[in-house]
Amino acid sequence: MDGALLEILPSIILEGLLVGSVYAMIALGYTMVYGVLGLINFAHSEVFMIGAVTGVEVFRYLSPHIENPFTLLVVAIVTAGFVSGATAVTIERLAYRPLRRRGYTNRLVPLITAIGISFFLQDLVRLIEGLWHGEFYMNYPSHAELEHTLVLPLDMTLQVKGLITIVVTLLMLAGLWFLVKRTRLGKAIRAVAQDATTASLMGVNPDSIIARTFFIGGFLGGVAGVLFGVLYTQVNPFCGFIPGIKAFTAAVLGGIGSIPGAMIGGVILGQLETLGGFYLPFFTNGAVGTEYKDVFGFVILVLLLLCRPQGIFGKAQKDKV
Amino acid sequence: MKNLPLTALLLSSALSATVGADTIKIASVSPLSGSQAGLGEMIKLGAQLAIEEASPWFKEKGITLAFSPQDDQASPDVGVATARRIVNDKEILGVIGHLNSGVAIPASEVYREYQLAMVSPANTNPQITERRYPNVNRICGRDDVQGPVGAEFAVNELGAKRIFVVHDKTTYGQGVAEAFRTRALALGAEVVGYDGTEELSNFSSLILRMRVMKPDVVYFGGIYDRGGVLLKQMRERGITATYIGPDAMDSSEFVKIAQDAVVGAYYTTVAGPADQFPAARSFAERFKTRFQKDAESYALYAYDCGNVFVAALKDWMEKNPGKTPTRADVAEAVRAVSIDGITGAIAFDDKGDRVRSDYYIVKFETASYPGKTVKAITQTIEPAP
Numbered sequence: 001m002d003g004a005l006l007e008i009l010p011s012i013i014l015e016g017l018l019v020g021s022v023y024a025m026i027a028l029g030y031t032m033v034y035g036v037l038g039l040i041n042f043a044h045s046e047v048f049m050i051g052a053v054t055g056v057e058v059f060r061y062l063s064p065h066i067e068n069p070f071t072l073l074v075v076a077i078v079t080a081g082f083v084s085g086a087t088a089v090t091i092e093r094l095a096y097r098p099l100r101r102r103g104y105t106n107r108l109v110p111l112i113t114a115i116g117i118s119f120f121l122q123d124l125v126r127l128i129e130g131l132w133h134g135e136f137y138m139n140y141p142s143h144a145e146l147e148h149t150l151v152l153p154l155d156m157t158l159q160v161k162g163l164i165t166i167v168v169t170l171l172m173l174a175g176l177w178f179l180v181k182r183t184r185l186g187k188a189i190r191a192v193a194q195d196a197t198t199a200s201l202m203g204v205n206p207d208s209i210i211a212r213t214f215f216i217g218g219f220l221g222g223v224a225g226v227l228f229g230v231l232y233t234q235v236n237p238f239c240g241f242i243p244g245i246k247a248f249t250a251a252v253l254g255g256i257g258s259i260p261g262a263m264i265g266g267v268i269l270g271q272l273e274t275l276g277g278f279y280l281p282f283f284t285n286g287a288v289g290t291e292y293k294d295v296f297g298f299v300i301l302v303l304l305l306l307c308r309p310q311g312i313f314g315k316a317q318k319d320k321v
Numbered sequence: 322m323k324n325l326p327l328t329a330l331l332l333s334s335a336l337s338a339t340v341g342a343d344t345i346k347i348a349s350v351s352p353l354s355g356s357q358a359g360l361g362e363m364i365k366l367g368a369q370l371a372i373e374e375a376s377p378w379f380k381e382k383g384i385t386l387a388f389s390p391q392d393d394q395a396s397p398d399v400g401v402a403t404a405r406r407i408v409n410d411k412e413i414l415g416v417i418g419h420l421n422s423g424v425a426i427p428a429s430e431v432y433r434e435y436q437l438a439m440v441s442p443a444n445t446n447p448q449i450t451e452r453r454y455p456n457v458n459r460i461c462g463r464d465d466v467q468g469p470v471g472a473e474f475a476v477n478e479l480g481a482k483r484i485f486v487v488h489d490k491t492t493y494g495q496g497v498a499e500a501f502r503t504r505a506l507a508l509g510a511e512v513v514g515y516d517g518t519e520e521l522s523n524f525s526s527l528i529l530r531m532r533v534m535k536p537d538v539v540y541f542g543g544i545y546d547r548g549g550v551l552l553k554q555m556r557e558r559g560i561t562a563t564y565i566g567p568d569a570m571d572s573s574e575f576v577k578i579a580q581d582a583v584v585g586a587y588y589t590t591v592a593g594p595a596d597q598f599p600a601a602r603s604f605a606e607r608f609k610t611r612f613q614k615d616a617e618s619y620a621l622y623a624y625d626c627g628n629v630f631v632a633a634l635k636d637w638m639e640k641n642p643g644k645t646p647t648r649a650d651v652a653e654a655v656r657a658v659s660i661d662g663i664t665g666a667i668a669f670d671d672k673g674d675r676v677r678s679d680y681y682i683v684k685f686e687t688a689s690y691p692g693k694t695v696k697a698i699t700q701t702i703e704p705a706p
Contacts, residue, residue: 004533011532015525136356137546142580147557159557232522234550234578236356239522277526281516289516290526291490 005282010154012278013271018162018231020270021169025224026247027254027262028176029088029217035193035257036213039096039107042114045244046121047088047218051080051225052235053125056138069143073164073230080222088218089211091117097207126237137236140229165227172220173263179216180259189213193257246273246297253301255314264312272297344385345645347372347630348407349623350418350428351443352395356546359574360619361420364442365390366612367620368417370604371627373611378631382638384645386631389413393424400424404431414634414651415440417626420619422446422464423492429457438652440629442622445568445591446496450672456652458673460625460664462591462680464493464567468500468542470680470698471565471589475538476508478696479563485514485536487527487551489543497567498542505540524551528558536562544569549578556582563587571618571683573690583685588692590618590681597681597694600663617691625662632660 026048033041058076066072095113129135146161180186188209191199196206228243229235250269254261276296280288305311349368351361372388379386391407393400400419407413408431416432416439419425425444432439433454441449441459445467449459475481484505488498495517502512513534516527531539539555539562541548548566555564563585570588579586601621608616608624633654637646646654659668668676679699685692 008529008533012526012529015529019523019525130354136354136358137574137578139578139580149557149559157559228522232550233553234522236521242521274526274529278529281514281530286515289518290530291516291518291520293526 005279007155008278011156012274014152014156014158014162016271016274017267018165018270019274020250020267021165022224022228022231022243022266023247023250023270024263024266025169025172025220025227026243027251027266028173028259029221030248030251031254031256031259031262032189032213032217034251036189036210037096039110040114040248041088041091041096041214041217042111042244042248043091043095043117043121044088044217044221045240045247046118046125047084047091047240048221048225048228048244048247049235049237049240050087050121050125051084051222052229052239053129053138053225053237054080054083054222055226055229056140056235059141063141069145072143073146073226077168077223077226080226081219082222084222084225085215085218087121088214088221092211092214097210122237122240129237137234139234142233146230161230165231168223168227172223173259176216176220176259185209185212246294249298249301253304253311255311258311258313261311261313269297269301272300343383344387344412345379345414345634346387346389346410346412347415347417347627348389348391348410348413350391350393350400350403350407350416351420353390353392355394357395357420357544359545359572360443360569360617361392361395363572363617363620364418364420364623366608366614367442367616367623368627370608370611370620371624371631374607375628375631378635386634387412391418393419393421393428395421395424397424397427400428401431404428408432408435408437413437414646414648415630415655417442417623417630419444421491421493422449422496425449426492429454432456436647436649436652438630438633438648438655440626440655442626443568443619444493446492448492448496450674453672455656455673458629458655458669460629460662460667460675460678461568461622462678463674464497465500466678467567467589467591467680468497468502469504470682471540471567472501472504472508472510474587474589474682474696475540475563475565476505476510479538481505481510481538481563483511483513483534483536484538484540485531485534485562486512486516486540486542487514488517488541489547490517490519491543493569494543494567496542498540501540501542501567521547522550524554525558527551528555528560531555531560531562532558538563538565541566541570543567545572545575545578549575549583552579552586553582565589568618571691573615573617576685576688576690579688581688583688585685586692587682587684587695590683591678596691597697598663598665600661604663621664625664625667628660628662629655629658629667633658 029044055076058079095117096110099110148160150158188204192206192209200206250265251262254265273293277290277293349365351364352358353361369388376386391403393403420443422444438456445464447463447465486498486502488494513536548570552564566588568590571590576583605616637654656669670676681694682696683692684695
């Protein structure tokens, strides 16, 4: 038995990497907005959900026209990215910018509107889907090509859609890294993050930069939504909540505001969860079941944060006097 | 203050007796929105058809028989709030529902306070009738029989030796999974995993454990919304163990979620598919004409629940011409009912269980609903004491 437990370890790590990639991509949205505004955008989990739902609709309506499932997936990813990005920008315009204009420096005020927007979007999508298709659960259709199983060494198996998830995540991270570090827009984003007032004196329009930051974060969230839906097959108007909370956790774990931190945090959380869910029942002789996988992940998180409150890649901030 | 429920009770029975109401309402309560609306809607429509078909008879007597559909959202809090709203409508003399045992148990406490009769088409948890409330009845079977029926089928007919049991931690899912596990162990099978999970989407840890434990049967105690996703992900990750679930897999939504993975899956049910009942064919046609939808199992059972109320009301009114029954009268008349429903003969024992309930084992041979009935079992297993 012990041998079998060890032999399957590579497969567990692979599963953890899949779910971790999705968390990481959502976490990037949290971390970018936090970096620029110092605000936790709790409505981001709904931006993710809207991406997942948009993906289903693309699959539903374009399946008869596009035969190749890979093309279909790319179209779904891009469409969902733009829809989610637009949603994120709209949220910023309607719920955050007016508050910022009126000079609410207290971070709690936009936090409350974020939670409100989040509830509003969940029920809005539920209403629209209910009227449109009369459905609560939306299913990604099966495609043999996407579900083809690749046999890897060490007894691992990976479906094509899993491979796509990992590749897309890496591409997105690399793209984001390039954008932030190597382009004028990235420089402007970093400038606003450092000091919005000074940046505006240098000819940067902070409102426009903030809107673009929301768009980028939303785009990544939408892409994550489609990949999540394709991987786990079913989405619903409330499916953003749990991944959203976990991605937020991942962002904090990696050090909120840090892009590589969000990535690493997501992967670590995915690993902890999958490993915990697998091994806990064996090591406790069934007393602690797979259901405790989230508890396990969060306990480790608390311990890590006790030792390093700023997260793995975060910088300790001194209060401004 | 302590006497408030009692006062309210006296008041309500006094009112309904003296008003001489021209309207009698029968309510249905089931999830009409949210994740389990697929099953809940069938309950509503089945009940509605029964009430609509019976209303001409009542009209002749100068009584409007009306139907009042309610949504409990499959949630205990909403269910209890809905129950309170129902008991406050003096014209409602009977309740058909709920879908979820975890909702029906607290809600029926409210009905009991007001002696309002409830007939359930779907609540299989033993606790529903074990409380021996005079107003609570069901026309479906019990989980402490349904679980063992599934276990006997798995062990004796499929030859299962290693069984992995998963449940969704609801009153219903856990109850039926425990009954299944107990019987499977007694029959000599090994239960290699027993796990509750509230997970909705990512079952990978659980499935990896199945890969190591190599079960030949996986039993899922829960509702199709999770059961379907679990089944699909199992097949994608190469788990070939036979999948068995309880009656909450009995929905076309289950097939929509699991898609091709559904082929070869079994479920036990307390509500036989329409092809099992000769009388059900014309019902299915009337249902389709009225609602433009295919009747699924729970529609048959809800229809029979509706007819239980219709028969009870008719009996009472023939014995007491010119009067209108109180809620307590209806509850008493329902317990005494004996009719031939489309799901077979219906009569209640002193607990409110159906005297004779049938259990079915259904297999999906293609990815389409309904599956094929492979075995029908008239209750031979006594519920555990």
